[in-house]
Amino acid sequence: MIDAVDLFCGAGGLTAGLRQSGIYVRAGYDIDDNCQYAYERNNHAAFVSKSVEDVPAAEVMAWYRPGYIKLLAGCAPCQPFSTYNQGRDTRSDRKWPLLYAFKRLIEGVKPELVTMENVPDVTKHKVYHDFVATLKGNGYFVWDEPVSCVEYGLPQQRRRHVLLASKLGPISLIPKTHSGKPVTVQDAIGHLPQLSAGECDPKDPLHRSASLTPMNLKRIIYSRPGGTWRDWPADLRAKCHQKDSGKTYPSVYGRMRWDEPGPTMTTLCYGFGNGRFGHPEQNRAISLREAATLQSFPLDYEFMPAEKINFKSVGRMIGNAVPVRLGEVIGISLMRHLETLEQDRIHA
Incomplete structure (x- = not known):
């Protein structure tokens, strides 16, 4: 019609x-x-x-x-x-x-x-x-x-x-x-297979997470759901956060909470340091599939052929999309x- x-x-x-x-x-x-x-x-x-x-x-x-x-x-x-x-x-x-x-x-x-x-x-x-x-x-x-x-x-x-x-x-x-x-992060992505940082699910090429530097792996271990970088030991805090100008960005390097909706997905939603994009439980940033699911894309939605998937291109498509x-x-x-x-x- x-x-x-x-x-x-x-x-x-x-x-x-x-x-x-x-x-x-x-x-x-x-x-x-x-x-x-x-x-x-x-x-x-x-x-x-x-x-x-x-x-x-x-x-x-x-x-x-x-x-x-x-x-x-x-x-x-x-x-x-x-x-x-x-x-x-x-x-x-x-x-x-x-x-x-x-x-x-x-x-x-x-x-x-x-x-x-x-x-x-x-x-x-x-x-x-x-x-x-x-x-x-x-x-x-x-x-x-x-x-x-x-x-x-x-x-x-x-x-x-x-x-x-x-x-x-x-x-x-x-x-x-x-x-x-509300529909929560747990409702949306809690059923997806566990991953380590830098790992890809063999059954879903989009369910892959970005790797973490040794420093960021330490940081995410100390990060709690809904918390901020202020929860870290002082030696893990970034230099920019120690300046007055950096103290107003508490969500950067944050973990999501299972019992709340996620933050707004951006084109850089696959990066732990780009916002509150840390997985609530696992020591990694959310995967591309998890970001797409939080944008309410169906679980079988394909963004690129498996062999061509890259974080920057798919992240841009997910973050720019109308949910x-x-x-x-x-x-x-x-x-x-x-x-x-x-x-x-x-x-x-």
Whole structure:
């Protein structure tokens, strides 16, 4: 009933979630060729290696089948909107125009439905408000709010800004599905086989952990779940932590807790020194498979051929992805929107 095209599709997190909700995703666009294998292998949709800035509306239109509701979806790269860039002049950042390119395609394709996902700080920037104004000016009903993903069953403390727009009537995200006990790290990855640092599971090439230096192995042994580097003996503390400027980063070199959701997965989530990415129990950083699972990718999701897997490329795909569960929640919201409209039509 709904055909979708996914702009800035990456490895397919949003596409996979939309597909789980019953939406047909016809194609995804991205400039990162490393994502093609993951996108096509898992989602049975075409990957088009092209910048959204260079895509004509007629090309996108050609993906939609007659009689299907058109959905144009996407998550423009969020680096220009991130808190990491506060204080830096990002006006010349080449990624700023991408949301305008998305807007241009909406005006050309005229889809009945639109969804966009980004970091919460996107709302602080003019480009976002121009985007929303264009939607409203073209007759779309718009719902846009920050979303705590943990409240929808993601085992990860991730907050995102979600926009839903419809030409067909008022629309909103479905109510929270996990307002009580959250899904925890234990729930998500507690069943996966044990590993040592630098080891790979022979049955799953993605379940591999990065090696640790002798110093970091000592550090993780002294690290406790939910603790900080302050738990270490003084001789193990990094020089940067001994400075006043380093005392405000307690999560670096941290272990996760079994009984809580994990931290936000980043592109460097496989590294013990890059955040609270230490395994709750085993003396290692989380594996690529564990990071993908905390992003709610299915356990059989393939990112690269086994012989080509490397931490940097796969870590970037995982960290940059829309969590699959969030994509599914967005898809369910769109499907229920159409169901409500149909029921209203029948009872009118």
